[in-house]
Amino acid sequence: MTDNIVSPLLSVNDLSIAFNQGKATRPVVNNISFSIFEKETLALVGESGSGKSITALSILKLLSPQQVSYPSGDIVFEGQSLLHAPEKTLRQVRGNKISMIFQEPMVSLNPLHTIEKQLYEVLSLHRGMRANTARSEIITYLERVGIKNAKNRLSAYPHELSGGERQRVMIAMAILTHPKLLIADEPTTALDVSVQAQIVQLLKELRNELDMSLLFITHNLGLVKKLADNIAVMHKGQIVEQNNRHRLFLRPENYYTKVLLASEPTGDPVPLPENSAVLMNIHDLCVDVVAKKKLFSTEKKRIVDHASITLHQGETVGIVGESGSGKSTTALAIMRLIKSTGEITFDAQPLHTLSHKKLLPYRSQIQIIFQDPFSSLNPRFTVEQIISEGLQTHTKLSKDERTQAVIEMMREVGLDPDTRHRYPNEFSGGQRQRIAIARALILKPQVLILDEPTSSLDRTVQVYVLNLLKELQARHKLTYLFISHDLAVIHSMCHQVIVMKDGKIVEAGSRDQIFNQPETEYTKTLISFMDKPLKRTPTPKTDVESQASSAEKPVKKKKSTNWSDALLMR
Structure with a gap:
């Protein structure tokens, strides 16, 4: 008598993917294999550019055949090849048997259609429902994924929902057809820690309720630990390690896997200078926006409510809170980029009383670095033009002097000055963030938001950027106002921490006080979502240029050509 052999629901066998570039092809995924069984969750982890999303899109053949080719391998679902299936067969599988949650819901959802219309389109196309019967189904699923007052949100457009709500709508859209396999491509990227935890818990519950398998794509190992049964680690288009969750976290075998597991923000903030004076003071800052326009009047909503912040020279003050708590709005108000009331004092000068013209000399002293380095850099400008733009506005340096200043600043942030004639799209995410840092620092500001x-x-890139910021702060005695929803980053960077909720500061104090003895329930809740307890460890003393060379040149201690190896040797 032979044992019954259970076949996997999905098998990817020796798959290779290449981009077509004229008559030539560029390999991006090389001979990868993995399987997913029924009711199982496989996590595909790795850094940006490792080939995770391309692999996921290839399962449903969503990539253009003119742009992509498959030199080898196959993708088999329920015993049938998807890679060589006709379009008619693929249409029956897409959405019905395999659904996908894409990375950015704001891009994936149609901004011109209401939530109800977009969900109804799925029910109409895949389940043949009519509008009158579909509405109750839509409300049921929206409530199931955690949308509050679902009936009243049917007429909402995507921009009227928070990031977490948009992601929940995408999940509802994906499970309306009761798929056998759900592909979740970075479903929690850029979401707050509390929302991330809720989304992961929701996926676990839905997997069990619907007897569904899950392919979970992410670079966040903390989430993988809570959700996955098995893990496949991708690096440069190859799967370098596969194992069950427990074994991989306890005894990783591959060198790159160890790098990923070691890539957590650590260390303490840069020591404060002695007798650090108050550099900037914000008192009773309020920001109001127009919530509704009526025939003869408008209704205003307060999104920052009497916020007060003090910044000492050389100090880092962190602001934490969920999306919509008012963190970024507070930063824009301090920069005088949006209207506000209250007092903003810099170096004993009241900025809130100055006109835009009189404020210009102070602009160079208070600079800001935004969240997404790609969208904040002009794609039509070269790196040299981007970094030197502020010099043209605030200084009288000649063109040659500006070029020399750019070269020196690029070296200081660990960029090769010979790349200054390239455009932002030719750089990685970490390099683009260094460009943004160089653009802000070239004016020699005192405060950096x-x-x-x-x-x-x-x-892994995050660790390098944080160490770079620490070294620059120590070297130039910079003052940082650091906004983040990542509490591990805040713990590593900040001397003082401010917690915001619904536009108000609900708690403020030293880093150790906030993390070790939080007073409000909201702060305790935020800290409870952290992956692991934080420990105080010495801040590594690193040199920016040696980090850059480790990132882009071979490390002498070990034969390697990528900066991830240098990180593990720290």
Whole structure:
């Protein structure tokens, strides 16, 4: 008598993927294999550019055949090849048997259609429902994924929902057809820690309720630990390690896997200078926006409510809170980029009383770095033009002097000056963030406002950027206002921490006080979502240029050509 052999629901066998570039092809995925069984969750992890999303899109053949080719391998679902299936067969599988949640819901959802219309389209196309019977089904699923007052949100457009709500709508859309396999491509990227935890818990519950398998794609190993049964680690288009969750976290075998597991923000903030004076003071800051326009009047909504912040020279003050808490709005108000009331004092000068013209000399002293380095850099400008733009406005330097200043600043942030004639799209995410840092620092500011500067970066790149910021702060005695929803980053960077909720500061104090003895329930809740307890460890003393060379040149201690190896040797 022979044992019954259970076949996998999905098998990817020796798959290779290449981009077509004229008559030539560029390999991006090389001979990868993995399987997913029924009711199983496989996590595909790795950094940006490792080939995770391309692999996921290839399962449903969503990539253009003119742009992509498959030199080898096959993708088999329920015993049938998808890679060689006709379009008619693929249409029956897409959405019905395999659904996909894409990375950015704001891009994936149609901004011109209401939530109800977009969900109804799925029910109409895949389940043949009519509008009158579909509405109750839509409300049921929206409530199931955690949308409050679902009936009243049917007429809402995507921009009227928060990031977490948009992601929940995408999940509802994906499970309306009761798929056998759900592909979730970075479904929690850029979401707050509390929302991330809720989305992961929701996926676990839906998997069990619907007897569904899950392919979970992410670079966040903390989420993988809570959700996955098995893990496949991708690096440069190859799967370098596969194992069950427990074994991989306890005894990783591959060198790159160890790098990923070691890539957590650590260390303490840069020591404060002695007798650090108050450099900037914000008192009773309020920001109101127009919520509704009526025939003869408008209704205003307060999104920052009497916020007060003090910044000492050389100090880092962190602001934490969920999306919509008012963190970024506070930063824009301090910069005088939006209207506000209250007092903003810089170096004993009241900025809130100055006109835009009189404020111009102070602009160079207070700079800001935005969350997404790609969208904040002009794609039509070269790196040299981007970094030197502020010099043209605030200084009288000649063109040659500006070029020399750019070269020196690029070296300081660990960029090769020979790349200054390239455009932003020719750089990685970490390099683009360094460009943004160089653009801000070239004016030699005293205060740098950092609005989620590492949230869109992989963990390994994030560590380098944080160490770079620490070294620059120590060297130039910079003052940081650091906005983030990543509490591990805040713990590593900040001397003082401010917690915001619904536009109000609900708690403020030293880093150790906030993390070790939080007073409000909201702060306790935020800290409870952290992956693991934080420990105080010495801040590594690194040199920016040696980090850059480790990132882009071979490390002498070990034969290697990528900066991830240098990270593990720290």
